Amino acid sequence: VNLLIKEGKLELQKAAEFASVTNDIELSQQLVRSGLLSSDDLRKAFANQAETVFSESLLWKDGQWQFDHKSRAREDFNFQPEINRYLIDFARDTVAEKLFEKFPLVDERFSLKNKDILSNNLNLNVAESFIVSLLEFQPASFGEIRQMSAVPDIEILRSVYGLWLIGAVERSGHITTLPMDKLSDLKTAKLQKVRSAAEILKVKAIKEEKPLQNEKTEPKAQRKAQVAPLLTLEEFLDKMSSDLDAYSKLGVSKNDNDDTIKNAYYSLAKQFHPDRFHREEKETIRKIQSAFTELARTYELVKTAKSRETYNIKLSREMEARKLAQSVGATSNPNEHKHEEALSSFQEGLQLLNDGDPFGAIPALSRAVLLSPQNALFQAYYGKALSYDEKQKFKAESSMLAAIKIEPLNFKIRQIYVDFLVENKLLRRAEGELIRFLELSPENSDAKKLLSKIQRLMQSQNT
Secondary structure, three states: OHHHHHHOOOOHHHHHHHOOOHHHHHHHHHHOOOOOHHHHHHHHHHHHHHHHHHHHHHOOOHHHOOOEEEOOOOOOOOOOOHHHHHHHHHOOOOOOOHHHHHHHOOOOOEOOOHHOOOOHHHHHHHHHHHHHHHHHHOHHHHHHHHHHHHHHHHHHHHHHHHHHHHOOOEEEEEOOOOOHHHHHHHHHHHOOOOOOOOOOOOOOOOOOOOOOOOOOOHHHHHHHHOOOOOOOOHHHHHHHOOOOHOOOOOOOOOEEEEHHHHHHHHHHHHOOHHHOOOOOOOOHHHHHHHHHHHHHHHHHHHHHHHHHHHEEEEEEHHHHHHHHHOOOOHHHHHHHOOOOHEEEEEEHHHHHOOOHHHHHHHHHHHHHHHHHOOOOHHHOOOOOOOHHOOHHHHHHHHHHHEEEEHOOOOOOHHHHHHHHHOOOOOOOHHHHHHHHHHHHOOHHHHHHHHHHHHHHHHHHOOO
């Protein structure tokens, strides 16, 4: 009834006449008999109802599916869901945390796989249409798309995710439970019977024979040490959340080659892939997903000889810094190093920005925002660096506004945005921004001074 009223097919007063009807089937029959609804309108109403239930259920974030085998649709009911449209809508509604779990590798590349699947019914938004047009010419990484796009980073991720879900975009370099070469072998493998299983015989336990005196024996401790025990889930979670270096987290050494490190990574990825733990508690699943993302990030640091060389230099500097801290009586807290990569990128970008090199600062600050998108300061200075590029002023403003949304009472962040507005001669907007800030923090003297300065500047321009 609510759906019919919402679509204007049924008036509220008329609907009240059928208040005693207990189910949709009986209601629909009475509406048709009374002439308030045609059979065609009825079929469309049921289809719209099914579409609403179907699309909204895809957006459920919590809980588990339960099916009632007694529930059946009417035999004459025919509903053809537009799956791709629902998947696109699902991606558009995906929260940032889930997206970063889906795209843990920043150097992953995307290419257009099937443009024919993009029908008019999908109604692609600006970001999705831009990415399709870009990938028509050549594959691109997330960083390359970001450099050529004016939309926020999170919208780029949502767009790529949706296009990938419907099969329009292909990913290369993303994480799979098994290496791609092994997946190919599995797909082409042919099974055949080699021999029948031997008959099971019941035999008595045989005592272990003592080796001959001249036979070389291997101590039991050494024999056991040859097969490394698998980590438990708790040990894996602890390891990934610790401040251990990348080699220790993967269980390899600095001298191991690419193949050894790759096999160690895939072994852990196979054992602790989140899909294997979908029946666990919600909090446990969240920890596993976070640890799996950390595992992927760790592997990226040391997967090639070149990346290991860079990482070893960084690791050496960190060790020297920790030794220096210990020498002056400081203590090292593992939690302080959880986001040190993002902080390191931010410090690098901020230094370049202060040195008068905003274009050099953009990649470092962008990396900091990608690793820690909820850090308001990272977002604000990233926007400030982008504002020096005339082609990216829209993106710069979006990043500044995102920072204000995260920390609305932070005057430093608000001042960065106000300065941006003043530089672009948008004094009226700058004034309004400060007035709104003072409504939240009426005693902020710095905001009052800046507001007075802008108002004097506006008066001087009017005279």
